[in-house]
Amino acid sequence: AQKITQTQPGMFVQEKEAVTLDCTYDTSDQSYGLFWYKQPSSGEMIFLIYQGSYDEQNATEGRYSLNFQKARKSANLVISASQLGDSAMYFCAMREEWSGAGSYQLTFGKGTKLSVIP
Amino acid sequence: DTAVSQTPKYLVTQMGNDKSIKCEQNLGHDTMYWYKQDSKKFLKIMFSYNNKELIINETVPNRFSPKSPDKAHLNLHINSLELGDSAVYFCASSQGGGISQPQHFGDGTRLSIL
Numbered sequence: 001a002q003k004i005t006q007t008q009p010g011m012f013v014q015e016k017e018a019v020t021l022d023c024t025y026d027t028s029d030q031s032y033g034l035f036w037y038k039q040p041s042s043g044e045m046i047f048l049i050y051q052g053s054y055d056e057q058n059a060t061e062g063r064y065s066l067n068f069q070k071a072r073k074s075a076n077l078v079i080s081a082s083q084l085g086d087s088a089m090y091f092c093a094m095r096e097e098w099s100g101a102g103s104y105q106l107t108f109g110k111g112t113k114l115s116v117i118p
Numbered sequence: 119d120t121a122v123s124q125t126p127k128y129l130v131t132q133m134g135n136d137k138s139i140k141c142e143q144n145l146g147h148d149t150m151y152w153y154k155q156d157s158k159k160f161l162k163i164m165f166s167y168n169n170k171e172l173i174i175n176e177t178v179p180n181r182f183s184p185k186s187p188d189k190a191h192l193n194l195h196i197n198s199l200e201l202g203d204s205a206v207y208f209c210a211s212s213q214g215g216g217i218s219q220p221q222h223f224g225d226g227t228r229l230s231i232l
Contacts, residue, residue: 033217039159045208045223052218089159095217104149104173104215108161 003027004092004109011114013082020067021077021112023092029053031097034075035106036066039089048090051075079114087116121145124209124224131199132232139194139227141209149173149214150192151221152184155206164207167192168215196229204231 005024013019025034036048051059051066059066067076079086092109122143131137143150151174152164165184166174172184181197192209206228210221 031217033219035220037223042225043206043228044225045210047220047222050218050220091161095219097217104151104166104168105163106151106210106221107163111159 002109003107004094006090006092006109006112008112009110011112013079013086013114013116015084015116015118016081018078018080019082019114021079021090021092021114022074023076023109024072024074025092025094026073027094027096029096033095034066034068035093035095036064036075036077037091037093037108038086039091039111040085041088045091049077082116084116084118087114089113122209122211122222122224124207124227126227127225128228128230130230130232133199133201135199136195136197137199137229138196139207139209139229141192141194141224143190143209143211143222145211145213145222147211147213147222148189149212150186150189151210151212152192152194153208153210153223155208155226157205161208165192165194166215173215199229199231201231204229 032053034051038046049061065078089111091111093106149168151166167186170186186192206226209224212219212221
């Protein structure tokens, strides 16, 4: 079974609108961390936001916020006021407390390609 | 100023050759990683080193050999390159393996096998 599922291969959003990118995860650990990364067409991987499994509040970083629903095992990324520069691949990733070799491993979803339309 | 730097950025070579990719981080982190991103953009862990000790060694052909001379460097050597090795290889680093520690990535090395 996939540990991280991103069901939207591609998404379109109008500039200045908000968009939600879906991410569901599968783990039996009580302690885990969820991350979102952005990969523009230039190829680099940019860390955006982190949510811990014990965090009671949803994480926010500027225009990025994470809609964390623990019971549903979902960690959706919300981008407010989309800009043209937000066009990129977005990856959801998880770090579990015990993933064989401790918690070192980041497991990634397959990504969502976001296109912002002017 | 670059936090995690990889060289080279592009590597084009012939099947059967041996090549190396270098990675250096100046963030003071003690854990470094190699990931492979395939043509469908899927990212998968290959290796992880913590304080120069190998922590993760996923099912990777033994033609791939990581080497960590010190905490700030993790190099990847690939022997007898095959067509299927064509991919983007990312180096990353973090402070330990704690679940709250984000991994910071280099810009990637695009390896193309002719």
